[in-house]
Amino acid sequence: VQFRLRQIVDAPPSEKENLLKELEAFAFRGIPELCDGKIKGLMTPSSNPDGEDLEEKMLAQRTKQKELITQLKNQLEDLEKYAYETGEAGLPQSVVMERQRVIIDQLKGKINLNVDDMDKLTVDDLRSQVDYAISQLVNPLKMKEHLVTQLKTQISDLERFIEFLQGDGTTERSMKHKECTCNCPVHGGLSSLTRRKFQNKNEDEIRAETINIMKKAATMLQIFAVAQFGCGSDHFKKNTLKKTMKANHWGDLRANLELAVECVIELASNPENTLDSDYTSDSEDAPVVLCNVKLTSAVRKQLALSIRDLMQHGLMPVGQSVSVVPFIGCFPQMNTSGKGMHAWELILKYYELKNGERYNSTPARKLSQSFNLDIVGGTAISNKQNLLGVIGNIITTHTQYKRSYDSHFKAFICAALNSKKLVPWLRLIFRCLSLLELYYQSWSYVAKTGFEDSFRSLERLSQCKFELPVDLAIRQFQNIKDAF
Numbered sequence: 214v215q216f217r218l219r220q221i222v223d224a225p226p227s228e229k230e231n232l233l234k235e236l237e238a239f240a241f242r243g244i245p246e247l248c249d250g251k252i253k254g255l256m257t258p259s260s261n262p263d264g265e266d267l268e269e270k271m272l273a274q275r276t277k278q279k280e281l282i283t284q285l286k287n288q289l290e291d292l293e294k295y296a297y298e299t300g301e302a303g304l305p306q307s308v309v310m311e312r313q314r315v316i317i318d319q320l321k322g323k324i325n326l327n328v329d330d331m332d333k334l335t336v337d338d339l340r341s342q343v344d345y346a347i348s349q350l351v352n353p354l355k356m357k358e359h360l361v362t363q364l365k366t367q368i369s370d371l372e373r374f375i376e377f378l379q380g381d382g383t384t385e386r387s388m389k390h391k392e393c394t395c396n397c398p399v400h401g402g403l404s405s406l407t408r409r410k411f412q413n414k415n416e417d418e419i420r421a422e423t424i425n426i427m428k429k430a431a432t433m434l435q436i437f438a439v440a441q442f443g444c445g446s447d448h449f450k451k452n453t454l455k456k457t458m459k460a461n462h463w464g465d466l467r468a469n470l471e472l473a474v475e476c477v478i479e480l481a482s483n484p485e486n487t488l489d490s491d492y493t494s495d496s497e498d499a500p501v502v503l504c505n506v507k508l509t510s511a512v513r514k515q516l517a518l519s520i521r522d523l524m525q526h527g528l529m530p531v532g533q534s535v536s537v538v539p540f541i542g543c544f545p546q547m548n549t550s551g552k553g554m555h556a557w558e559l560i561l562k563y564y565e566l567k568n569g570e571r572y573n574s575t576p577a578r579k580l581s582q583s584f585n586l587d588i589v590g591g592t593a594i595s596n597k598q599n600l601l602g603v604i605g606n607i608i609t610t611h612t613q614y615k616r617s618y619d620s621h622f623k624a625f626i627c628a629a630l631n632s633k634k635l636v637p638w639l640r641l642i643f644r645c646l647s648l649l650e651l652y653y654q655s656w657s658y659v660a661k662t663g664f665e666d667s668f669r670s671l672e673r674l675s676q677c678k679f680e681l682p683v684d685l686a687i688r689q690f691q692n693i694k695d696a697f
Contacts, residue, residue: 527657573605620686
């Protein structure tokens, strides 16, 4: 009654009349008295009833119980609605069950879930049936995702393999293993590539061990020769070291590089107007046309020579390398001094080691070079490919006019500055362990520092934009050739 009175008070005027009539009907409905004799007789049958009267009374009792249950359910729903509207409780149970029924119907349609025999199944059976229905939906998606991942991995491996076949620096040893000898997909390309990597790694280790053994053998031969033949004169002890670069530290050479870098940066930050000039670089008569004369002179005469001197610090004389007969000093010495190895010769050794001539002679490289493209075989050119291409161009243009190694090296430095690749190219050369082991003494600047501190100074030049003439040493000869 309190609930219905509260509804009437809060209801709008148009609905109050109907609510009052419902309250009146509810008030006159009454509450069944369980202590009443009639109802008590219905609920408690007599001790000696007739068979037919007992059955009728039981049916009547069940009917009244159903009516009572229905009435109590309706009242309970009204009470839950009232509590929900006043904010004292959550959604009514009937509303919750209706929404749960909607969710279950949607799931049945989406995941093929059969719960028609829910009353006959246990809780564990229901769980297993739901898990099976969800797995039927999720497992195909997982399989598709796994298949896509495998395909991506295989495509990536194939791309790397194709790039390796089309790339530069492929040695003759690796070309021998190019043909397939198995029946795997894609002619066993992936497995052969992996096998080739392991073979190259083993060969590098064997080469390093061989060099170490040869060095040890050379030392032992020298000790044996000194002990047996009694050689090793004072001339060797006192004068030989003075003629080597080991007695001289690289500090002065490193300082010269810093001064050259500062000078180039200062000139590059204050560019002059490009005018015709009869400036000649180094000792060769080659005029500079439409270029910054001071900047070009600083790069070729200061920066390039400073880098050259640091690269040549500790370089073995030509033909010496790792000598197996160091006891040659036991024999009478002639007044001949070995010619030191030039920095450009070291670059040529790198060019030969990486098969640069083969790379530059490929049709794809020649086509890209003809159209001035930075793409070979559908992929962008790497720093290594750029380096081999520039070295090949300098060899082609300068060697035919018999220019000196200094001219070659200066052209290389100018080309590197123009493309802002000086540090990456030099780092590629000095990261080649074969060059360091074969041509550098253990006390050299490159062997001790790896050229890293100089790289930090040279990195500052990448902030400047250079347009230096690469063909300065051969321009005069080209003009004469064009004139005739």
